[in-house]
Amino acid sequence: MHDLLIVGAGPYGLSVASHAAAAGLDVRIFGRPMASWRDHMPRGMFLKSEPWASDLSDPAGRFGLAAYCARENLPAEHGRPLPIEHFASYGLWFAEQASPPVDERLIASVRAAPDGYEARTEDGETHHARAVALAVGVLPFTEIPRAVRGLGTEHVSHSSHHADLAHFRGRDVTVLGAGQAALETAALLAEQGTRVRILARSPR
16 A cells, blocks of 8 residues: 555656655656657757746755756756757656656556555556545647547647657648647747648637
């Protein structure tokens, strides 16, 4: 029986694990560290927050982004965008330095149990915990607009499906939306020679 089981090994999951372990709890954390940052964001994208506001959290404050950048001789300056790749690498370093060991298997299900919770891994192993923290990020909540769902996956995809936009080079692409991911994806597409347009709702 674990005190805490954490589902997800991104910035929040790793930070919770670091604090919980330091508090003396029996902690298990599951998931591929920084998976959404490593596998679901296009190369060339930048972190939208300032470096000083992008730290993962450990109790002693020793493993912030500035510490990693100093170690790797990377800039971490206000007003200077940080490449996503650097932030993902920082998260992996944090996982090694400040978190309990990460079990990279995915959790397939979590359900209530008489003594807390029962979690089952993707390969069928069962774990029991008094508490569960869900730190699954945004990927489970991605959505394709209803109006275009019927076009099929060969014609419609979500921006998080593309860590590499090179296969769109020379093609004609319409980006739906005007949020950070949409606009930065459109900019990266245009930079590589893709014919790109943006469709977005007007303010009401």
